[in-house]
Amino acid sequence: VDAIFEDSTGTVWANAEPGGLYHLDDGSWKFLDAGPGASICMTEDSEGSIWFGNDLGLVQLHRQPIRAYTSRDGLPDDDAISVCETTDGTICVGLNHGSARIRNGDLQQPKGAEPATDYQTRCVCPTPDGGVWLAKPGYGVIELYGDTFLTRIPQSALPGLPNVLYPDRSGKLWVGTDNGALAFEGKGLVLRHEIILPEKMRDVRTFLQDRTGAFWFGTKNQGLVRLHDGIATCFNQKNGLSHDNVWSLHEDADGTIWAGTANGLTRCRDGKLFPFWCRDGLLESTINCVLEDDFGYLWLSGMQGIYRVERAQLNAVAERRVHTVQCLALGVADGMENPESNGGENQPAGWKGKDGRLWFPTKWGVVTFEPKSIPLHETPPQVIVEQVKADDELVSGDAVLSDLVPGVGPPLPDTKAKESPSTGSNTVRYVGNSTRQLSPGHGHFVEFKYTANSFVDPELVRFKYRLKGADLDWRDETHQRSASYFNLRPGNYQFEVIAANHHNVWSPVPAVFPFTLEPHFWQTGPFFLACAAGLLVLVMAIQGYRLRWQHRVHKLEQQRVLANERTRIARDLHDDLGTALTGLALELDVVGREAGAARPVSDRLSVTAQRTRDLVERMREVVWTVNPSCDTVSSLASFLEQQVSQFLRVDGLRAHLEFPENIPDLPMGAEARHQLALSVREALTNVVRHSHASQIWVSLELMEHKHDHGKPAPSGSLLIVRIKDNGRGFLPANQTGHGLDNMKARMERVHGRFDCASISGSGTTITLSLPLADLTI
């Protein structure tokens, strides 16, 4: 003996040479073929599986609570349709072809030849005296007593094809066909009743006589009918039935009726119905048969297995005390060859034996188990987060694990051992609660790999996960062992995953992986604040600019209106007043000429005419200063030219103009023009009155200010007007009398300069300089 081991059930396991595995049961050693290779070590996991390590690998041994009787046991057909137990404890199975009898766990076929074996045995039902009735649609009802078959009701005596056999308490046999239900009495099955149902409701699929004596008929498509004291009550989807195909009826210890339907389970208590569906925790919609064990659990057979659900939980859900029921699912791992059960449209499709065993017909044999062998509180699987990757960077876990899908891939001994709870120290680091910090920008693709330590049927292990901080609720159940999240925003998260084993037992505590995704600086609050502030400043700046712009536009508009007005006044003065005065002067000339003889009169008229002309000229000067179209340097130049020529005309002085060949159209304000023109006039007047000069030079010059960058800017131009004479000059002390102060004041008013240089005996130079302000706003 190399190794010896006692498991939790008290069974002792031993390995003996050569390559034999023995277990001690009921005081005797039994041999178990565990394949080649000698076991070196043994252990038991939390699910009760025994693991044997030998030199070829790892062997898992799991007890299966379900016993399936199939063709291997000698059944004539694997497709079991109906099952019942006779009064002497024999199990009778209706098969797709023929029938079978199981007595004390062994197949015991009757010696007599079964008639019509090519007909389906849709229903089996015990006779009161230890025999069994078999219903074969198209053939009739046969009685099997001992080893003899006897046809009791030919098909011709039935209104339709039989789908259900039901023995009531008085010993009558009820036969439900697709065209009505009948009751037969006595050994010879004499017809007693025919229940006259409305035509549509005649397809009866199941019967139940409850403790009050009321009769229940489950129909196909037309729901449930309760017949009591001659009063029929109908139940259907409209008043709370889960589906109108009623397959199976069961009365529990409390007198509550449970109806299994093609879609869900219905509780009928005190005439009130409550439907249960998958959303209430049922694992399947189709319920072929409802049985109850001795421990307060209902057993529902469906298309994918057999399910246990606690009655008390169902009641709690119906009373809204609990949200969902917990179902335990039995399937292939528990010993079924095929989890699809039969029945539904025909009954009985399940039977509870006197010994408490439950029997169900399936697609692959008839199955049976002791409900007490199924633990009420099974150890839930332990779930762990194995690995976390953020943008392909390993955050937690072992890189080696990455591409293995535990339990589904080849059973590598190393992997199995690592995940086994007995070496659970490896997993502790994943279950820890320390929050991981993920550096900024690692939220594009976050992948979690997780698994659960359930090895009885790993393919049936299901997971539910959620990412707190991103998911509002648990995601849908999945068999996948990884979860991915994309484009996570910075913040705090906790990944949580729970698992259910093959029995649908969920881990009560999730495995968690808390982490924080650090924000980029531009994802932080202060940055947003700064952005918001920046935006605000920008908006304010734009608004400010807009307001200033509006103000400018408004101002320009005002200026434009003013300029238009000035232009209009100027034109009116010229055209109307100017022409009228000119006409008046000419008229005076003409009158003077005609007054010929009277010399003094004609002289005075001629003087008056000249004054009138002077008036026009004065007016013209005024208009010139007002007219906005004259707001230029070149206009000033031409005005000065006219003034000089007038002085020349009057006094016979020799005047020289020195203007630039090209005078740009630089803008010049009306006030500046006016003051400068008046200053020039004053200077010219001084020359004429006081200087005794014979020649006069008037020059105009434009200088450009040298700016810091040495760039000439038109707006920085300096206008210089010089009036020079060759007269006698004057002493600076006498300046006051010559209106010099006046000129100075005029120039200063428009931010200009006035300079006077006089050398006694050789003339005077008056320099008027004026910076040209940028008139554009």
Added chain:
Amino acid sequence: MSIRVAIVEDDRTVRENLGVLINAASGFCCVASCASAEEAWQHLPGRAPEVVLMDIHLPGQSGIACVARLRTLLPNVHVIMLTIEEDSEQVFESLKAGATGYLVKYASPQEILDAVAEVHSGGAPMSSHIARKVVTAFRQPPAGDALDQALSPREETVLRMLAKGHRSKEIAEELGLSLGTINTYVRHIYDKLHVRSRAEAVAKFLGLGE
């Protein structure tokens, strides 16, 4: 032989008195006086005036348009524009249209007669600010086939001196030429300006300019 003068002026007082004064002066006779451009185009060709005194602001067609048309009707006529506003763009425009000079309206009768006589005898007054505008105008590339209308070097010299504020007499002295020669140059400048502006108008009409 007195100078045949015509007046185109919409103000009746000015027109009539000016006519009386011209007729009264020896050596001048007023052959026509019209109140509008349309009237002038109708009557003046038949009266063959030598000098026309033309108001720049006329009702209906402006004095400028009137000048341009008169110059085609009477190619040898000299037009003197009458204006109140001396440096207006319209003065230059009328010179471009073919006027030979301009006078401020409030000039005395003697000044008016002097100006008429001067123009008649071949004189061509040009103030410095008009000269500057002419310089600018000639700086533009000529439109159409008016390339031969560029100024000669002498004409350019005279024009520049005028633009600087020098008077015809001063220029004559400075260049050692007679006043008449200077006047001829200036008249040529006027003519070339006129031709250029006509070419410009044609080019504009044909869509060549601008």
